[in-house]
Amino acid sequence: MSGGIYVDSFAALLPEGIIGPQGLRTWDHGQSGPRDVRRDQILDKPYVNFGKLMLADRLAFGAASIALSESAITERETMAIALGIPAGSLSTDLRYIESVQSGFPSPAIFSATLPSSAIADIAIYFGIKGQNRVIAGNSSSCLYALEQACMLLELKKATSVLWCCVAAVDSQDAQSPLLDAPLAAQCKSFALVLSPKPRDNGFAMRISASFQPGSVSRVVSGDELYFSELFQLLINQKTGSLHCASGDVVATLSLEKDG
Numbered sequence: 001m002s003g004g005i006y007v008d009s010f011a012a013l014l015p016e017g018i019i020g021p022q023g024l025r026t027w028d029h030g031q032s033g034p035r036d037v038r039r040d041q042i043l044d045k046p047y048v049n050f051g052k053l054m055l056a057d058r059l060a061f062g063a064a065s066i067a068l069s070e071s072a073i074t075e076r077e078t079m080a081i082a083l084g085i086p087a088g089s090l091s092t093d094l095r096y097i098e099s100v101q102s103g104f105p106s107p108a109i110f111s112a113t114l115p116s117s118a119i120a121d122i123a124i125y126f127g128i129k130g131q132n133r134v135i136a137g138n139s140s141s142c143l144y145a146l147e148q149a150c151m152l153l154e155l156k157k158a159t160s161v162l163w164c165c166v167a168a169v170d171s172q173d174a175q176s177p178l179l180d181a182p183l184a185a186q187c188k189s190f191a192l193v194l195s196p197k198p199r200d201n202g203f204a205m206r207i208s209a210s211f212q213p214g215s216v217s218r219v220v221s222g223d224e225l226y227f228s229e230l231f232q233l234l235i236n237q238k239t240g241s242l243h244c245a246s247g248d249v250v251a252t253l254s255l256e257k258d259g
Helices: 055-069 090-101 117-126 141-154 222-226 228-235
Strands: 005-014 017-020 023-025 079-085 132-136 160-168 187-195 205-213 240-246 249-257
Touching (some): 005 055, 005 228, 079 117, 132 141, 141 160, 228 240, 228 249
Antiparallel strands (some): 005 017, 005 187, 017 023
């Protein structure tokens, strides 16, 4: 990936709290982390569907909502979405199977049994009408989604891109043999609004990345997979590089300031 892609806004729902351009907000008393996020913590107006969202959809919507609310980009017609969701809709699928086995298949749960469902509410609610990419199923998904986001901008297939990375597994499914090991204890979501131009108000962090094939046998740590260090650089507006190795891809992500 060449230079010339900028972070317009960012957000994350992490065990320690909610991160955005305004800083870190710790979880309220009684909240144990991202699984407990409330609508009023990520959106400043009522949204009746929020409470009905399955876990992955709720975490994707939460991070995206904060990032978009702090973004200087108002043109959504040509904004794209790139989602990486390593566990896919696993927990939703298992809840649906349970409803079938109980004799009462749930139409509401069934409608969320696709990994792409995690971006459907985002696109509809925020009026995002550009192309979308969904990469699901293994520990490399979020890095591949970021690569897709960069390609959409470089090829001028979009004027901006909302990138999301979601690790969302219900507690009861944490030990499922269907999960990659690093995902078992994770419940986090990240979002970046990426643009080919820096924003006018002075937040001019330029991001560059390179992606290379890697070894599928490499053990992946949570930080490597879920970009915690990158977002710490963003929240402190510091430059630096992060080397990630997830499954079959190795990436180097760098943040620089203009001027």
